[in-house]
Amino acid sequence: MENTMVLNQKNLAAIADRIPCPAYDRSELTAGMVHIGVGGFHRAHQAFYTDNLLGEYGVSEWGICGIGLREGDRKIHDILKNQDGLYTLIVKHPDGTIESKIMGSLVDFLLGIDNPVAVIDRMAHPDTKIVSLTITEGGYNFTASTGEFDFDNPDIQHELKHPDNPKTVYGFLTASLKKRRDAGLPAFTIMSCDNIQHNGDVAHDMLLTFAKRQDAALADWIEQEVRFPNTMVDRITPVTTQADIDYLQDTHGIKDEWPVTCEPFIQWVVEDKFSNGRPEFEKVGVQFVPNVKPYEKMKLRLLNAGHSVLGILGAIHGHKTINACLEDETFVTYLRAFMDKEASPVLDAVEGIDLNEYKDSLVARFANPNIKDSVSRICSESSAKLPKFLISTLEENLARGGSIQYATLVIATWCYYSDKGVDKNQQSIEIIDAMSNELHHASKQTQVDPLAFVKQESLFGNLAQNDRFRNLYVDTVRKIYEDANIKKYMQDLI
Known part of the structure; x- marks a missing residue:
């Protein structure tokens, strides 16, 4: 003009x-x-x-x-x-x-x-x-x-x-x-x-x-x-x-x-x-x-964790933007399964909120084709985000005997992401994280000690000592290192 x-x-x-x-x-x-x-x-x-x-x-x-x-x-x-x-x-x-x-x-x-x-x-x-x-x-x-x-x-x-x-x-x-x-x-x-x-x-x-x-x-x-x-x-x-x-x-x-x-x-x-x-x-x-905590927990465990689920899995699959993930039916189904089976059961009652409508709105917002939020931005500083957004949900589900398989796949994929720095097509991934060196060092030991990544207590606490998580994580991370076909493992769970 x-x-x-x-x-x-x-x-x-x-x-x-x-x-x-x-x-x-x-x-x-x-x-x-x-x-x-x-x-x-x-x-x-x-x-x-x-x-x-x-x-x-x-x-x-x-x-x-x-x-x-x-x-x-x-x-x-x-x-x-x-x-x-x-x-x-x-x-x-x-x-x-x-x-x-x-x-x-x-x-x-x-x-x-x-x-x-x-x-x-x-x-x-x-x-x-x-x-x-x-x-x-x-x-x-x-x-x-x-x-x-x-x-x-x-x-x-x-x-x-x-x-x-x-x-x-x-x-x-x-x-x-x-x-x-x-x-x-x-x-x-x-x-x-x-x-x-x-x-x-x-x-x-x-x-x-x-x-x-x-x-x-x-x-x-x-x-x-x-x-x-x-x-x-x-x-x-x-x-x-x-x-x-x-x-x-x-x-x-x-x-x-x-x-x-x-x-x-x-x-x-x-x-x-x-x-x-x-x-x-x-x-x-x-x-x-008077009390914002139920609202913030809902948002962090559904929107922010949902973003990280799409971001980490999408990065290894090769999707570049969040809306591209939502154009992939496997990712849509997996995201909703995580929200329904793992995140929602550990939320508090939220006055005035219909959880199903809220989750529907999240899927629609993530899919906005004109936003094109990059997967690399969503994955940035995952070391600061995942303990609050995702790992806390996993810990609560361990305590209550709930599902942990969807979050565990994300964590195992995060290990591979931190170690290899490439997607399944060997294309380089931009990793932005203040702890990138520590994450890379720990993940690099995975093929010697499959629990090396989750033994970082500053991020994972005592998760590596939990028998149920440990057995599932070791099996999952082994599969990913053998074949980084993330979409196949997502489909196996849904």
């Missing part, structure tokens, strides 16, 4: 003639929320809800200041600073309809690695009422099998010795909360939006464990004053591609360096416990409940 316009505040009025843009006065916004970890999901979810609230109800005190704590955050920081915090949300419907809209709820972005004092000051500012987090499972700094805080992390050791020069989320939170306490300001709420069961409780336990070691008196104040609501978040948000960037420029004449794509479905369930006020998100569809 001719006359391409760069996305920024100066061009916003002209861009509004092309696609919907914020109608509210962004210059009047203050940052009532600070968000650590500005990735695609945050921008498609919390920032989307916030943009709707700002636009529909005229509130000005709930803008978002983004925070990046890692060098890896520099690219998104630089792009969003150049675009005045503006970005395009591209919603892709299963029928091919595409809705694009400019989001304006991000009002600032700071990099902790460049200026930690500025980040501490922003979080300690009286305007800040909520600090929210999407820092991935690995950002919480605990050992998967024990749940214990990892004090051996060199950055944590640094923060204990130098509390005024933080590096991790814990150092920044304690430094800013100390500043608020000393200034007589109320505490902010810490709101995790990560896919971790009981995410608020985990944030509470990890921060308090750290704070007690760093400053016991501050830890007592945090325990009394800071609230940590559990939340359940849901919206499939694939990695932005060059094709998405080109689409905006070719179709609408808008140059956005990092738009976000997502599905139309969105859900957010939040425990209504806050330290210092909150936005009225219920006006834009957020569900506030």
